[in-house]
Amino acid sequence: MQYRQTRILAGKGGGEAQFREALRGLALDPQGRLYAAGDAEVKVFDKAGVLSKRWPAALPPYAVAVSPDGTVWAGQSGQVEVFDCAGRQKRTWTDAARMGRVTAIGFLKDSVLLGNAAQRCIHRFDYAGNFLNTIGKDNPLSGLHIPNGVVDFAVDAEDSIHAANPGKHRVERFSPDGRLLGHMGKFTGPDPSGFSGCCNPTNVAVAGPGRLCVTEKAAPRAKIYDYEGKLLAIIDSADFDRNTKNMDVVVDPRGRIYVSDPARLNILVFDPEGGVAS
């Protein structure tokens, strides 16, 4: 598999489509619109990469996600803010302990998952906001090992939760009730078939059936693996800042990959060679 960079969105600056200080989270909706959380707002880009909407968040968001019913969730410090698709605030969930720093949000059929970097784990709630259980905490480290300060995970079509555990150089797979089902990846040093450095991968997304797309820091790049840990593609770009880290990633159903660069406040777009599937 090979990818080519086709576009760069956002960037650093005072323009409407740009971010001034921070770009932290990405999400896609079923229509293929891209949501970017940064500074203290949410921006929406259409499929052509043009800014179509933006609205303020109560607090600087660390993560953004779009639920199956089209509501937009923004993870913040101590709370999650929920908006309708037009950006009108619908409600706010507040829980200082379980939502210390919400850096990832995901949805199961019956529940919502919030990645809490302050407690290095994932908390699961029902859609009414009632706490159900914790994921990733039941181990000798009492949580995911995230020296980089971000919990990131992705949910696949079978409701399996794939959580980046960079300090262990792996992606761990959990059931909704928190059982560790397995993991993929290992430290391989300079060999790119696995993960390098102190703590990679930092972020993860589902990239179609049986596949994950992850991002690494130092050197910054995205990679695609199957669930067994076989490397399928490396996606690199000279446009990634060499000092960037915690690059969020999302993949649309046609195989197009969006990767954030929190140092340059860019969103890089990569298409499979031969173009995206129609």
Add this chain to the structure above:
Amino acid sequence: MSGDTTRRDMLGQVVRGTVLAGMGGAALFLTKKADGQMVWQVNASKCINSRLDAADAEVCTLCTTECVIALSAVRAVNEYSKCGRCSICPAYFDVTSAVGDDGLPSQKLCPRDAIERKPIGKIDPEDPANNFYEYIIDEVKCDGCGRCVLKCKEPLGLGSIVLKVRYNKCVDCNRCAISIACPKDAISQVIKTEGLESSLASHTD
């Protein structure tokens, strides 16, 4: 005679004031220096090995090679509150070396083997990565070469290891040889802070 101040008078007062202020500052500096309150110290935000904006920089070893003290008065110091306690620390291991049978890099980074890797708590025999690790710098061996500092720097590490002048080793030269050689003016005289001294006390030899 007019009571108005002339321009010459005004200029004279400014000059006198400036000279007095300068003499006062110099006197204060010399007093503090005589009291041992002024010390040479490394500014981590300027040091090539630790400053954030220099990706892919070559290690600077001038703190080792220029200091008049044998083995230098500079040491690498791990600020534990910032350390990620990783299983595979890029300041301890040469993370570009081949991976051994134990799944760890086969070579250490420090040429003087001055860093000790200690598991925190009991190791999970099935999964050694399932542990935090503490990295302790042996200041008898460390010569402040900065290699570990460079590899600990973000984004590869967390920047918890920095170079520090050890006051109990520094002989407080009037013109520090490292400061003269340092291309980034990263060593300067600062007022000695008790907090810094005590936070480092447990790791001095």
